[in-house]
Amino acid sequence: MNDASPTSTPPTPKGIPRRGFPPSSIVFFAVSIVLGVLAVLLATGTIGTSTPPPPPPIPGRLTQIDVVNALRTQGLVAEVDPRLFVPRGALSQPGQGVRIDGEPLYVFFFDDPEQARAEFVAADPATVLPPPRGTGSPAAQGAEAVGITGGEPFIVQGSNVVVAVPGGDEAIRAKVRTAIEGLPS
Numbered sequence: 001m002n003d004a005s006p007t008s009t010p011p012t013p014k015g016i017p018r019r020g021f022p023p024s025s026i027v028f029f030a031v032s033i034v035l036g037v038l039a040v041l042l043a044t045g046t047i048g049t050s051t052p053p054p055p056p057p058i059p060g061r062l063t064q065i066d067v068v069n070a071l072r073t074q075g076l077v078a079e080v081d082p083r084l085f086v087p088r089g090a091l092s093q094p095g096q097g098v099r100i101d102g103e104p105l106y107v108f109f110f111d112d113p114e115q116a117r118a119e120f121v122a123a124d125p126a127t128v129l130p131p132p133r134g135t136g137s138p139a140a141q142g143a144e145a146v147g148i149t150g151g152e153p154f155i156v157q158g159s160n161v162v163v164a165v166p167g168g169d170e171a172i173r174a175k176v177r178t179a180i181e182g183l184p185s
Contacts (some may be wrong), residue, residue: 120157158183
């Protein structure tokens with residue numbers, strides 16, 4: 001009768017020393033260690049969590065995120081505000097709202113830089129603002145409608161974009177002007 005159980009290792013012949021792990025086991029052990037370290041690094045966020053940079057803006061085809069990024073580059077806190085909106089009126093395109101350091105700003109996108117430039121030259125800053133509420137001049141009414149009390153409205157153009165700012169201080173205006181005029185055409 002055989003005393004060996006089916007789960008035990010077969011005995012080695014007498015006189016032959018038992019060898020260590022086969023080389024393939026050592027390779028697989030090393031690979032498992034490397035994969036374990038990578039799993040820990042991925043789980044803790046040490047590697048693999050960086051977001052790719054946004055695609056570069058296409059000159060003459062800028063979007064709202066391109067304008068927001070340009071404003072942020074100037075050190076302004078810029079966020080899209082969908083509650084701010086200007087219907088078509090003085091400009092042939094509707095205006096989309098952005099808040100910069102708490103102040104409203106309206107961005108009008110055109111098909112090409114030439115159209116934006118032509119409408120910018122012909123536009124009166126006071127008539128580009130949102131429809132007036134209450135009484136007073138259009139500029140004052142537009143400013144009251146969005147909660148602006150200081151400064152005259154102004155507009156600036158860059159690439160296929162026209163931006164209207166209902167008020168704000170000169171520091172903000174200078175940063176907006178630099179950001180918008182610096183957009184790639």
